[in-house]
Amino acid sequence: MVLEESVVHDVRLSSVGPGRATGSDVFHNPSGLDLAMKLHYLRVVYFFDSEAAEGLTIMKIKDAMFTWFNPYFITCGRFRRSDSGRPFIKCNDCGARFIEAKCSKTLDECLATKNSSLYKSLVSHQVIGPELSFSPPVLLQVTTFKCGGISLGLSWAHVLGDPLAATEFINSWGQVMNNLGPKMLSNIPRSVPKPIQSGPEKDPISAKRIDPVGDHWIPPNNKKMDTFSFHLTTSQLNYLQAQIWGPSLDQTPPFESLCAMIWRCVAQFRAGPEPKTVTVCRLDPSKKDNDIIGNNQVISKVEVGSECCIIDMDLSVLASMLRDEGVDERKQIEEAIERDEGVSDFFLYGANLTFVDLEETNLYDLELKGHSPTFVYYTIQGVGDEGAILVYPSSHGSIKNGVDAKFVTMILPEDEMEKIKSELKLNGFLLEDN
Missing domain, CATH: 3.30.559.10 (Chloramphenicol acetyltransferase-like domain)
Structure with a gap:
């Protein structure tokens, strides 16, 4: 990774959260299926050419995110554990981690390398823990290429949702960037799941x-x-x-x-x-x-x-x-x-x-x-x-x-x-x- 780390440089960190306060004592409780995925992370990198990125400043990107995170406030919270040890999200508006970086290659040069390790340097690989209260479940990285193109890297903790949920999440940011309202969600925050009547005590084959x-x-x-x-x-x-x-x-x-x-x-x-x-x-x-x-x-x-x-x-x-x-x-x-x-x-x-x-x-x-x-x-x-x-x-x-x-x-x-x-x-x- 020495080459890729030198190619991606001038890294800056900040946080972005909802534009309006979520309120106190708001908690989101992942389902059992969510918790089954908590050790996995989706890493997605979107590449845009210079025409799409023209005039797009970090300030404009962040301004849109304040609106975008209002319905997606749970992604800006932090995990805690209940007295029983079950993880839940405290919706405290701590924010998603925002990473700015520059790449010494052009967009075309980057794509021509077909180098997955280079692609990986365009998205955060931070995981949750070992301190839950300081670990953001979402990290976003905007990397500017030498040609003026950009990439947007999404790091998404799978405990939040599946690939469709992650895709709809980032697509909603695009809607805000295009002066459309963000997608409103109907199922968050969720309360603690009700106990289910389970079948035979046999672990599934798939997990x-x-x-x-x-x-x-x-x-x-x-x-x-x-x-x-x-x-x-x-x-x-x-x-x-x-x-x-x-x-x-x-x-x-x-x-x-x-x-x-x-x-x-x-x-x-x-x-x-x-x-x-x-x-x-x-x-x-x-x-x-x-x-x-x-x-x-x-x-x-x-x-x-x-x-x-x-x-x-x-x-x-x-x-x-x-x-x-x-x-x-x-x-x-x-x-x-x-x-x-x-x-x-x-x-x-x-x-x-x-x-x-x-x-x-x-x-x-x-x-x-x-x-x-x-x-x-x-x-x-x-x-x-x-x-x-x-x-x-x-x-x-x-x-x-x-x-x-x-x-x-x-x-x-x-x-x-x-x-x-x-x-x-x-x-x-x-x-x-x-």
């Missing part, structure tokens, strides 16, 4: 219970993890679909086909048992248009029989299983958390090999002066040893023009990554310059 982490909210890793990202063009995706399905009209969407291929690659190169159970996370369609905040994404387990060998399975079978045979475990996860009154520690991403579908989260709806981002980079911090694969549109044109290009971020054990990259390159899904 892994770990030893208590205390007030430092990050899961431990037994393996050194690596992150790698790459584009997949429309022609590459068409080739993949043709390889799996041939002339058949009964094809799964590209997400399932792509994940099936990566699943088999991981099974091929993973030391020890094959990953016969995977987790699939995707948007809950029933929550898409609701003005709510929280963790509502569908979390499904997909299991193959113990007698099956994933390396020998047809990709069409794996893809069909990912599409059709997922079992939603949200209720079981909620019950596991509430059985222990919200004090247990679980993690989800990387408990099993995890596939995250981000294609419907409106990543490119954030606009500045009518301009969408040139590119959006997405990753997750706090992924466990089994790894996670994120799939999302590679550009605004992917959505606008019906072009199905994708961007993939893989977070996997370091000793597997180079082998998987070589296999993807061998099969034509990774270009030489990647």
Whole structure:
């Protein structure tokens, strides 16, 4: 990171909060499903060219944030623990952390590097703890490039909400920047959840219970993890679909086909048992248009029989299983958390090999002066040893023009990554310059 740290310089810190006081003794209580995600963090970087950023000053950005944070006041609070140990947010208007920085590269140079470690330097990787009362759940970084373009880095504690909630949060700032009112939320602050009548005391497959982490909210890793990202063009995706399905009209969407291929690659190169159970996370369609905040994404387990060998399975079978045979475990996860009154520690991403579908989260709806981002980079911090694969549109044109290009971020054990990259390159899904 020495190179990237020198490229990003002149870092300044401040805080921004709601323009109006929230009031005293206002508390927000995360649900059991929220608390199951508290060791994970979404890191998103939005890149805008110089035309979109022209005339955009730090003062204008902050002025809009004062209005923006009025309905999103819980994101400006700080975590505390009740007498029982259950975390909650004290809505005390301490603010989100605001980071200003400069980059010695142009926007085009930065994007041309295809260097995820450089992208990571454009967003904060601070986690919550070890002192809860001083840890902001949201951090925003504005980085100015040499050419006049900018990036906006969002660090979002997953305990606040899922990827859709995070995307709607930042898109609401864009609405304020464009002189539109901020989105009003209907479900905050929330009171302590009512006790639920839980089923058998069995932990879900999709979430892994770990030893208590205390007030430092990050899961431990037994393996050194690596992150790698790459584009997949429309022609590459068409080739993949043709390889799996041939002339058949009964094809799964590209997400399932792509994940099936990566699943088999991981099974091929993973030391020890094959990953016969995977987790699939995707948007809950029933929550898409609701003005709510929280963790509502569908979390499904997909299991193959113990007698099956994933390396020998047809990709069409794996893809069909990912599409059709997922079992939603949200209720079981909620019950596991509430059985222990919200004090247990679980993690989800990387408990099993995890596939995250981000294609419907409106990543490119954030606009500045009518301009969408040139590119959006997405990753997750706090992924466990089994790894996670994120799939999302590679550009605004992917959505606008019906072009199905994708961007993939893989977070996997370091000793597997180079082998998987070589296999993807061998099969034509990774270009030489990647």
